[in-house]
Amino acid sequence: MPTRRAVTGRSREPRARFAEELRLLRTQRGDSLRQLGERLGWDWSLFGKMENGETLGGPEVVQALDQHYGTPGLLLALWELAVSDQTQFRERYRRYMALEAEATSLWHFAVSVLPGLLQTPEYAREVLAAGGLKGEELEQQVEARMGRCERLEGDDAPPFRTILSEAVLRTPLRDAGEWRGQLEYLGTLVERGAVTLQVLPFSAGLYGLDSTAVMFLRLPDGRTVAYAENAYRGELIEENVPVDRLQRAYDAVRDLALSPAESRKFVLRLLEEVPCVPLT
Structure with a gap:
């Protein structure tokens, strides 16, 4: 032996x-x-x-x-x-962040939580706190996430498309006023053309990415990389074959989603359902 x-x-x-x-x-x-x-x-x-x-x-x-x-x-x-x-998860995520900063276009699918680039500070704080962060580390992470959101501002902002599962928009923040602010922020981004937003309704049924959120980045050298994640781990994917496989799954989801115009109306209807918080 x-x-x-x-x-x-x-x-x-x-x-x-x-x-x-x-x-x-x-x-x-x-x-x-x-x-x-x-x-x-x-x-x-x-x-x-x-x-x-x-x-x-x-x-x-x-x-x-x-x-x-x-x-x-x-x-x-x-x-x-x-x-x-x-440790390797953190290193891979740091590499992803560096690539995101130089991406010439981005496209994304959210299965349960809004992507960081579209979050308000209040939404980011609640999501990060649910993940176990607290105190100074929590505030540092919120600040860092808000810094990322600046990528969508200005004339040189890269094109960004996101497909949101209806579950994302049916899971509100605990505070109704903060949730209203998040939905209004989404509407603002769409109106000014910073984001192309589509909603995947529950009526679409089962689909290939029903347990996976994924972000695709087109890099200056023409390559496309992907970052796929679930509640417990994320993975930066740079090999062509798995990236192409994820892209085909994404395209199939996009075919099932509402159009951008229909999706904007969907968000506006949700806003009407959120109670207004009286000023004190």
């Missing part, structure tokens, strides 16, 4: 530790990346990206590597640690 390698003595950061172990095992075996790809039946460039920390690969690839190197379960354990590591 192969001797199990100790998981100590090297990088303590899970993603780097995983990539480091992959490089070490391959070089000790004397394989080139191309040879490794031929022996395991995957494109050799995938292994290069895994060793450089660009991607983690999938569990089936990692299991095949464990078997190839005679390290039963070691690489899979390291992979699971890397996948769940929140």
